[in-house]
Amino acid sequence: MTALDSLSLTPHAFENLGIDSQTSLADTALRLAQKSGASYADIRIGRNQDESAYAREDKLQYFNSTFSAGFGVRVLLDGSWGFAGSRIVSETEVARATAEAVENAKAARLLQTRPIELEDIPAYRDRWIMPVAQDPFTVPVEEKAAKLLGINAAALKAGADFCNSQLWIVREEKLFASSRGSSIHQSRVRIWPMFTVTAIDKQTGKFATRASLLPARQAGWEYAAAYDGEAEAALAAEQAREKLAAKSVEPGVYDVVIDPANLYLTIHESVGHSTELDRALGWEADFAGTSFVLPEMLDGLQFGSPLMTVTADRSQEGGLATIGWDDDGVRGTEAEFPIVENGIFRNYQMALGQAQLIGRHRSNGCAYANSPTAFPIQRMPNISLQPGADGTTLADLIAGVDRGVFISGSGSWSIDQQRDNFQFGGQVFWEIRNGKLGPMLRDVAYQARTVPFWNSLDGIGGRDTYELHGAFTCGKAQPIQIAPVGHGAVPARFRGISILNTERKDI
Amino acid sequence: MMLSPDEVKAITSTIIARSGAEACTVSVWGGDSRNFRFAGNEATTNGAVSSISVSIESSFGKRAGSATVNSLDEAALEQARLRSEEIARLSPENPEHMPPLGAQTYEPEGARYDAGTAYTQASGLAHAAASAIAAGRNYEVGIAGFIEAECGFRALANSAGLFAYDRGSSAELTVTARHTKRAWSGWAGASQNRFPALDPVGLGERAVGKALFPGETADLDPGVYTVILEPAATADLVQRLAYSMAARSADEGRSFLSKPGGGTKLGERLLDEAVTITSDPGSQDAPDTLFGPDGVPKRRTVWIERGVAKTMSYSRFWAQKMGCEPVPFAFNLSMAGGTVPIEDMIREVKRGILVTRLWYVNVVDPRTLLCTGMTRDGNFLIENGKITRPALNLRFNESPLSALSKIEAMGPAERPGGGWGMVSAPPLLIPAFAFSSRSSGI
Ligand SMILES: [Zn+2]
Numbered sequence: 001m002t003a004l005d006s007l008s009l010t011p012h013a014f015e016n017l018g019i020d021s022q023t024s025l026a027d028t029a030l031r032l033a034q035k036s037g038a039s040y041a042d043i044r045i046g047r048n049q050d051e052s053a054y055a056r057e058d059k060l061q062y063f064n065s066t067f068s069a070g071f072g073v074r075v076l077l078d079g080s081w082g083f084a085g086s087r088i089v090s091e092t093e094v095a096r097a098t099a100e101a102v103e104n105a106k107a108a109r110l111l112q113t114r115p116i117e118l119e120d121i122p123a124y125r126d127r128w129i130m131p132v133a134q135d136p137f138t139v140p141v142e143e144k145a146a147k148l149l150g151i152n153a154a155a156l157k158a159g160a161d162f163c164n165s166q167l168w169i170v171r172e173e174k175l176f177a178s179s180r181g182s183s184i185h186q187s188r189v190r191i192w193p194m195f196t197v198t199a200i201d202k203q204t205g206k207f208a209t210r211a212s213l214l215p216a217r218q219a220g221w222e223y224a225a226a227y228d229g230e231a232e233a234a235l236a237a238e239q240a241r242e243k244l245a246a247k248s249v250e251p252g253v254y255d256v257v258i259d260p261a262n263l264y265l266t267i268h269e270s271v272g273h274s275t276e277l278d279r280a281l282g283w284e285a286d287f288a289g290t291s292f293v294l295p296e297m298l299d300g301l302q303f304g305s306p307l308m309t310v311t312a313d314r315s316q317e318g319g320l321a322t323i324g325w326d327d328d329g330v331r332g333t334e335a336e337f338p339i340v341e342n343g344i345f346r347n348y349q350m351a352l353g354q355a356q357l358i359g360r361h362r363s364n365g366c367a368y369a370n371s372p373t374a375f376p377i378q379r380m381p382n383i384s385l386q387p388g389a390d391g392t393t394l395a396d397l398i399a400g401v402d403r404g405v406f407i408s409g410s411g412s413w414s415i416d417q418q419r420d421n422f423q424f425g426g427q428v429f430w431e432i433r434n435g436k437l438g439p440m441l442r443d444v445a446y447q448a449r450t451v452p453f454w455n456s457l458d459g460i461g462g463r464d465t466y467e468l469h470g471a472f473t474c475g476k477a478q479p480i481q482i483a484p485v486g487h488g489a490v491p492a493r494f495r496g497i498s499i500l501n502t503e504r505k506d507i
Numbered sequence: 508m509m510l511s512p513d514e515v516k517a518i519t520s521t522i523i524a525r526s527g528a529e530a531c532t533v534s535v536w537g538g539d540s541r542n543f544r545f546a547g548n549e550a551t552t553n554g555a556v557s558s559i560s561v562s563i564e565s566s567f568g569k570r571a572g573s574a575t576v577n578s579l580d581e582a583a584l585e586q587a588r589l590r591s592e593e594i595a596r597l598s599p600e601n602p603e604h605m606p607p608l609g610a611q612t613y614e615p616e617g618a619r620y621d622a623g624t625a626y627t628q629a630s631g632l633a634h635a636a637a638s639a640i641a642a643g644r645n646y647e648v649g650i651a652g653f654i655e656a657e658c659g660f661r662a663l664a665n666s667a668g669l670f671a672y673d674r675g676s677s678a679e680l681t682v683t684a685r686h687t688k689r690a691w692s693g694w695a696g697a698s699q700n701r702f703p704a705l706d707p708v709g710l711g712e713r714a715v716g717k718a719l720f721p722g723e724t725a726d727l728d729p730g731v732y733t734v735i736l737e738p739a740a741t742a743d744l745v746q747r748l749a750y751s752m753a754a755r756s757a758d759e760g761r762s763f764l765s766k767p768g769g770g771t772k773l774g775e776r777l778l779d780e781a782v783t784i785t786s787d788p789g790s791q792d793a794p795d796t797l798f799g800p801d802g803v804p805k806r807r808t809v810w811i812e813r814g815v816a817k818t819m820s821y822s823r824f825w826a827q828k829m830g831c832e833p834v835p836f837a838f839n840l841s842m843a844g845g846t847v848p849i850e851d852m853i854r855e856v857k858r859g860i861l862v863t864r865l866w867y868v869n870v871v872d873p874r875t876l877l878c879t880g881m882t883r884d885g886n887f888l889i890e891n892g893k894i895t896r897p898a899l900n901l902r903f904n905e906s907p908l909s910a911l912s913k914i915e916a917m918g919p920a921e922r923p924g925g926g927w928g929m930v931s932a933p934p935l936l937i938p939a940f941a942f943s944s945r946s947s948g949i
Pocket of ligand 1: 268269273474475
């Protein structure tokens with residue numbers, strides 16, 4: 001990725017908060033923190049821009065543009081963390097918040113019998129600016145409105161009763177500076193055009209929806225411009241209508257073939273979250289949950305079949321977690337590691353101050369704070385299921401099934417807090433009979449437990465079937481923090497999976 | 508940061524006076540919060556955050572646009588105003604756009620704001636957390652939890668003369684105790700508008716008591732069981748139900764309230780007679796906010812009365828189209844409780860499950876409100892009128908429409924915290940609740 005001269009590419013409500021003034025504010029915070037006796041301090045100063053638009057049928061109902069700024073100061077004082085942040089970015093507010101962070105650290109001491117220790121990490125003075133072919137914030141409102149209204153019109157024309165579409169664009173700019181001497185400027189942009197069509201059968205009172213499958217991406221407007229939303233909307237309308245008349249699935253045990261637009265979320269929930277070290281250590285026990293994957297299982301647990309290799313990275317072009325450094329100031333290249341290698345569990349994802357607790361050396365670059373005013377915690381980098389070595393196609397996977405279900409798109413999902421038992425729906429389902437796709441099915445959800453599920457994997461798509469998807473809004477921590485994360489995936493086949501029928505005839 | 512009504516007016520009146528649009532609405536919101544997290548009996552993260560946002564909606568006829576900025580800097584506000592006007596000019600007409608609402612009368616502030624709670628000191632929060640942790644001091648448990656005190660305000664002013672202001676404070680403590688041998692876990696939580704109303708020792712003891720409950724964990728077969736839902740579990744189901752009561756989707760035929768052939772189920776008995784769900788800015792248990800997003804005043808609203816669907820929420824546009832009054836969506840809800848203590852309910856159960864809280868509940872089918880999710884942190888087997896041992900967590904596939912269609916006993920309502928919004932809900936004894944699979948998750 002190339003470095004540009006200027007961080008901000010568009011006129012900004014926080015123009016006076018340029019790199020120089022940010023650096024000077026950071027110096028103030030770090031100086032005051034050290035004066036208060038902090039053994040470590042860091043600050044994140046952010047300027048974000050986001051745009052969201054919403055259209056239903058032939059009406060643009062909402063278009064908002066947000067500029068936000070903020071900062072957060074973190075101090076380590078006598079082995080306790082203290083954090084404070086504010087949306088008002090000024091010299092006096094930085095001084096006030098730094099004092100407040102110190103006050104929190106002093107108060108936290110009451111709850112700290114074991115001092116928090118941090119590993120050494122290298123200091124960097126650098127920048128990382130994501131190249132954007134077409135800055136989405138400079139694209140006129142009319143063009144964005146036309147994109148959404150075009151999608152809705154295509155859906156209605158193809159027989160949908162309703163269609164709503166949305167566009168969400170975010171630019172995240174931040175400075176990270178630490179008492180260890182780092183000063184890192186970064187900027188990235190992500191975009192997500194999406195829609196949902198609804199088809200209704202008035203007589204029976206039944207209705208069906210079909211949501212778009214286009215992944216959210218780190219990209220500029222060129223990604224939205226290249227997307228043929230009208231074609232997908234027309235297809236979605238037909239599929240929603242077809243769903244209404246589709247055969248309700250007979251519950252039972254089936255072989256399933258799952259496409260990347262569904263499997264990415266299963267990877268996210270069952271592999272991504274279960275291998276977060278803070279969860280395994282019990283730090284998220286009160287809300288997001290813990291993990292069935294215990295530290296003693298490193299290099300031993302047969303997480304999945306030998307076909308399963310899941311890797312972490314911060315470098316895939318377009319990945320929602322692609323960036324140069326994480327929010328602890330750890331270089332993104334540290335986040336290139338296998339989580340599961342040929343079926344064996346190899347690595348947790350870690351943030352600062354965790355590695356030593358399981359006998360490892362240092363963070364592997366998996367920290368993120370969802371806003372400059374949030375405490376950075378361990379969050380997923382891009383986490384992807386790697387393709388198989390041969391050139392297996394989706395058709396090959398289906399050809400290997402006598403009686404099964406093909407599942408596409410992500411629907412309703414749920415997983416237990418230790419990431420063991422899950423139930424996922426989808427957008428569209430087809431029967432597989434004798435190696436071929438049959439008629440569409442409805443009311444399908446698959447229910448499984450993480451380790452048996454991944455060990456039942458017996459077929460995996462090749463390099464040509466790889467797709468990059470992602471979750472725009474993964475939630476964790478208290479107060480909850482929303483994080484974007486990329487997931488590459490290939491279609492895969494799983495044997496003997498329990499399929500439920502989700503229709504309740506008694507209601 | 509908190510702003511007073513006068514401070515807000517100074518900002519909004521300047522923006523409205525400068526507006527170049529036909530109509531202008533300014534929302535201002537912000538607050539201060541402080542929190543501590545702990546796990547394994549130790550402090551983990553914390554934070555003290557001050558926030559402020561100003562959002563400006565401008566419109567020309569049926570064209571509207573909005574811009575938001577979190578700054579009180581005059582230049583930034585002016586830039587936001589101009590941006591909102593530019594978006595409005597360039598946007599296509601939205602036939603559903605409503606002109607701004609004129610001046611309104613709102614309910615009094617009620618019990619939502621407490622100045623002391625708003626500025627609870629770091630040491631006060633840490634001491635409360637320490638009290639909860641101390642409940643496990645002599646036992647083999649690790650305690651994790653979250654304590655937060657916060658205050659916030661929200662104000663709305665527009666070019667038609669409306670001014671609305673609302674503020675609230677809240678204090679929340681949730682505690683999860685985990686047996687150090689990973690044998691079992693327990694949760695307790697509370698949400699209050701006043702910090703002193705939290706009982707950290709009591710919550711800590713409840714969580715520890717559950718985590719230490721003796722006996723070999725039962726591995727139950729999935730199936731239909733009699734259950735006792737503690738308030739946190741009830742609240743989760745009440746939210747799924749009440750948050751799905753929008754009139755528009757019901758009228759459009761895509762809601763659990765839609766009737767085959769057209770029309771809605773409003774006025775029909777859908778649930779057990781014991782079920783009454785209300786929202787009310789004057790409520791003592793879960794006071795609702797004073798106004799909806801565009802300034803429509805909130806009044807006491809009965810959503811479900813003795814099992815009958817009584818009210819749906821209406822946006823201003825949909826209300827006008829359907830010829831009725833707008834009814835803002837309620838965020839804070841109360842389900843009326845009863846008088847039966849949980850101990851008495853347990854005595855009535857021959858074989859069943861006590862559920863402390865639910866987790867990762869998602870709607871699977873919006874037509875039937877079928878939800879799936881897990882039990883978590885305190886699942887117990889009840890046999891012959893007694894809790895006999897912990898029971899492994901189970902996944903359920905159940906709809907609040909059927910779960911709440913037969914209730915055998917209800918206890919006093921409380922506000923358990925740990926969820927989204929403030930819901931006050933009672934513990935319930937329910938004869939039939941469908942579990943579909945096992946989990947090893949503790
Ligand atoms: Zn997630």
